[in-house]
Amino acid sequence: MNLQGFFYICVVKRYIYFLFILLFNQLNAQKVVIYGQDTICSNNGAATVFLDFQNKGIPPYTVVYSIDNIPQDTIITSLNVYNIKTKIPGTYLIEYFSDAVNNGLDSISGSAFVKVIHKPSIQLFVSNDTISITSPKVSFHVTSDKVLKSQLWDFGDGSPITNKNNPTHLYSIENQTNLGKYLLSDLVVEDLDGCFDTISYYIFVETDHxxxxxxxxxxxxxxxxxxxxxxxxxxxxxxxxxxxxxxxxxxxxxxxxxxxxxxxxxxxxxxxxxxxxxxxxxxxxxxxxxxxxxxxxxxxxxxxxxxxx
Structure with a gap:
């Protein structure tokens, strides 16, 4: 074998070796995927964005993610799947990632999106905040910045809960146990987006005859x-x-x-x-x-x- 042939064989072997190393690294490289698509109401629980560390790299893992291209706090975790609890709307991307050994900028994929719907803002108006045996009737009226799907009323006097809109209620005080006390009337509303809000109002029961x-x-x-x-x-x-x-x-x-x-x-x-x-x-x-x-x-x-x- 002449020198040229020997040199050619060496080059081929080296190329195969580098291909093997590259394939090995690809198969064993640490990879992180960010995903999730959640819609929440502004006054409800948090949305969840998932960080999935695949191929079982060497923990701890270090990640910097962004919301609408604004970097957030660094996350360091040894969990294979890490949950980000958030109430911030926007698009979530990974900006930096590494395990305990290697930087994994080339092993980042996915995105997540969080949508936050504002809760209904309601106001409650009552015809009078003091009732008595001779005048136990109260009219309620609710206004909202959003269209309401339902109203649920608990008047606090032991009467059945009702879903009437803007009701007039005749308080049940014949048993006289609530005289001289405040009755807590609660309202729960739901808008067309499925978001809820609550408001409470105290009605004073005056003792008269x-x-x-x-x-x-x-x-x-x-x-x-x-x-x-x-x-x-x-x-x-x-x-x-x-x-x-x-x-x-x-x-x-x-x-x-x-x-x-x-x-x-x-x-x-x-x-x-x-x-x-x-x-x-x-x-x-x-x-x-x-x-x-x-x-x-x-x-x-x-x-x-x-x-x-």
């Missing part, structure tokens, strides 16, 4: 105004005392049981003398009413009752 009673009745059994009765609310039943006196000051009727003269129970005083159980003569009688409201305030009421036949 009312009663109504007529100034005349005619117990003549014609089924018209035959009984003297009253309508009431917000009164402590056990504090109640109702007395009726004749024009000469004699006690002709008395009861501590408010149910006995409750119009809602179809009850009432029939005009009979409490002692003789005989129907009283037509006349003008005087009543005195004593009671406490639900806060414990004491009241006395006086008035006239005309009994006619």
């Amino acid at each position: 009312y009663f109504w009673l007529p100034n005349s009745f005619s117990p003549n059994n014609d089924n018209k105004n035959d009984k003297f009765c009253l309508y009431y609310d917000g009164i402590r039943d056990k504090s109640f005392l109702f007395n009726v006196f004749s024009s000469d000051g004699s006690l002709v009727y008395s009861t501590k049981d408010i149910d006995k003269i409750d119009c809602n129970l179809q009850k009432g005083w029939t005009g009979k003398n409490i002692k003789s159980d005989k129907l009283l003569l037509p006349d003008v009688y005087i009543y005195k009413l004593y009671f406490q409201d639900l806060q414990g305030w004491k009241y006395q009421k006086y008035g006239k009752i005309i009994l006619s036949l």
Whole structure:
């Protein structure tokens, strides 16, 4: 073999060796892929962008990524798949990558995209922020910078949750357990993009009372105004005392049981003398009413009752 042939063989072997080394490095090179496509609402959880370190290089891995070409903080991790939790919208790319041994600028691929949708901005308007037994109704109205798909209302008084838009609610306070307290009314809205927002409003339950009673009745059994009765609310039943006196000051009727003269129970005083159980003569009688409201305030009421036949 002449010198030229020997030189040619050496060149070929060296070329094959470099091809082998190149192929070996390609097969064993560390590679990172960035991927992910997520849409989130501005007030919800974070989006996820994935860094996938392939071919099992030598950790730790060092990565610098960018959002819309703006470099972010360096990430150093030994995880084969690293999750970037983010609420920043934009296109995510890798700017620099290496494992513990080699720089991997030639082994970068992929991109990720994050879209952030702004939540609806809502305002809640109420007709009144204080309710009572005599006035338990509140009207609600919601405005938003986005079109709302749904409204979900919890009025805080134990009534069923409703999905009515801009409702008027009659608060349930008959059980008197919420008197003198604040009721927390909650609203959850959803827009057409599927984003949610919540708002809360306190309604104060004022303790008040009312009663109504007529100034005349005619117990003549014609089924018209035959009984003297009253309508009431917000009164402590056990504090109640109702007395009726004749024009000469004699006690002709008395009861501590408010149910006995409750119009809602179809009850009432029939005009009979409490002692003789005989129907009283037509006349003008005087009543005195004593009671406490639900806060414990004491009241006395006086008035006239005309009994006619």
